[in-house]
Amino acid sequence: MDFRIGDDFQEGGSKKNSGDTFKIIVIVVIAIIAGLLVFLVTNALFGSKPAPVPEVTTTTLKVDDSKVVDAYKMVTYGANGKRNEIFLKNNDVHSEDFNELQKFYYAMQFSSRDDFTDTLEKDTKGKTIYTIPRTKVKNYMTKFFGPDYSFTEDNTIKLTLPFNIDGNNVVTMKYNIDRDGYDTVFEGKDNYTAGVVQPFYGEVSEAKETSNGVLEIKENIIFTKVSNKGSDTYDIGIYKDYEKNDEVELLNGVTKVSLAETPIKISNYSGRCGIVTYTFMKNGNSYYYVKSEVK
Numbered sequence: 001m002d003f004r005i006g007d008d009f010q011e012g013g014s015k016k017n018s019g020d021t022f023k024i025i026v027i028v029v030i031a032i033i034a035g036l037l038v039f040l041v042t043n044a045l046f047g048s049k050p051a052p053v054p055e056v057t058t059t060t061l062k063v064d065d066s067k068v069v070d071a072y073k074m075v076t077y078g079a080n081g082k083r084n085e086i087f088l089k090n091n092d093v094h095s096e097d098f099n100e101l102q103k104f105y106y107a108m109q110f111s112s113r114d115d116f117t118d119t120l121e122k123d124t125k126g127k128t129i130y131t132i133p134r135t136k137v138k139n140y141m142t143k144f145f146g147p148d149y150s151f152t153e154d155n156t157i158k159l160t161l162p163f164n165i166d167g168n169n170v171v172t173m174k175y176n177i178d179r180d181g182y183d184t185v186f187e188g189k190d191n192y193t194a195g196v197v198q199p200f201y202g203e204v205s206e207a208k209e210t211s212n213g214v215l216e217i218k219e220n221i222i223f224t225k226v227s228n229k230g231s232d233t234y235d236i237g238i239y240k241d242y243e244k245n246d247e248v249e250l251l252n253g254v255t256k257v258s259l260a261e262t263p264i265k266i267s268n269y270s271g272r273c274g275i276v277t278y279t280f281m282k283n284g285n286s287y288y289y290v291k292s293e294v295k
Helices: 007-046 066-075 100-110 134-145 256-261
Strands: 058-061 092-094 117-122 128-133 156-165 168-176 181-188 200-210 214-230 233-239 247-254 274-283 286-294
Touching (some): 066 200, 066 214, 066 274, 100 134, 100 156, 128 134, 134 286
Antiparallel strands (some): 092 286, 117 128, 128 181, 168 181, 200 214, 214 274, 233 247
């Protein structure tokens, strides 16, 4: 076999380089794994961690707590002295379920005479046209329905307000773009006269507030049905449901005199009456309506 200078050197050098490359690869892989482990351990020990979710706590409130009283007054409002029935005849009522008239009805409970200014104009019937700024109506909407609520501003609404102007409390409100307010005409009188008994009786049974801004109020409720038996005598059925299918008690031979001496008290039917649960959400220092549920 012929011998050439450099044969051993090239062959030996090739094997050496191959071995060195393998060692380098092994070292690099080990270094990467070690670095990754160091990173994971370091990040676990010293890296940023998500903020812990605060625990929601619940506080029981007294039924005469001002927060409870104010919120309950909102949903039991009745413009003409008789409470509106929307929360009683529907099993579930969410804020988005209100039609435009109902939105204005509940929002305008916060209004007052001072909100309305005489425009010195008359309508076609000669009645004074007053105006209330759109911003005030919007504020009252927010007070009842919350900051994210919307309503149709360009609207004509007829409803009863909780006060009189010119001896009237039935109004027609129509948006006037030039005044950026609602032209309002006080055009009628809506008086409510109770019968022998109220159609329903309700009172707060319990209330609780959570640390994340939820106020829940439970109301005991009963409904009545009156049958006139003549000679100022009545039979009065007490029910736990709006449809009057679930009778709690039947009071026979009741008179106005006996009712005055022994009035109907919902506390007498505790544990047997219907229950309405109202949910409110906190907005600043007050609460706005979210939903209600009848059981």
